[in-house]
Amino acid sequence: MTDIDEFLARVAPAKRRRDAERLISLMRDVTGEDPALTGSIIGFGSYHYRYASGREGDGPAAAFAPRKAATTIYLMDGVATHEEDLAQLGPHTTGVGCLYVKDLEACDLETLRRIIARSYATLTAGVMGNRASDA
Incomplete structure (x- = not known):
């Protein structure tokens, strides 16, 4: 059993799993990438970011976290970039760089x-220069 399988076995409620x-x-x-588990985030691939302050690092290029209240899908390029598609998605809420979905079956996959x-x-x-909140 992999770390991801073990993690998924503990995800509740069953709908979130x-x-x-x-x-x-x-x-x-x-993405063509295999999933990697970091804490409670399942990520695919990676990207490098560099802020104007000089701070830089790496993060998953596509990622989500199955949380109790909703599944969080990370959109580090900012949800505003996807405004048109989000209008067609189905029930969801958003933060600056997060898409929250309570039931994928209600969404247009x-x-x-x-x-x-x-x-x-x-x-x-390439190098992602802005955080979602700055985009």
């Missing part, structure tokens, strides 16, 4: 695939 399994498949397909693919492409195209 089901959505996590579906997102792993979708993100693996979109092709729209979600498009959002994740565009975000991943943006993040892996």
Whole structure:
């Protein structure tokens, strides 16, 4: 059993676990990368960021976290970039760089695939200079 399998076995409620399994498949397909578990975040690929302050680092280029209240999908290029697609997605809420989904079955998965693919492409195209809140 892998770390991800062990982690998923502990995810509750069952709907969140089901959505996590579906997102792993979708993100693996979109990114061509295998999932990696960091804490409670399941990430795919990586990107390098560098801020004007000189601070820099690496993060997952596509990622999500199955939280009790909702699944958090990280869009580090900012949710505003995906405004048009988000209008077509189905029930969700957003933060600056986060998309919160309570039930993937209520969402248009092709729209979600498009959002994740565009975000991943943006993040892996080169050095990401801005955080989502600065974009």
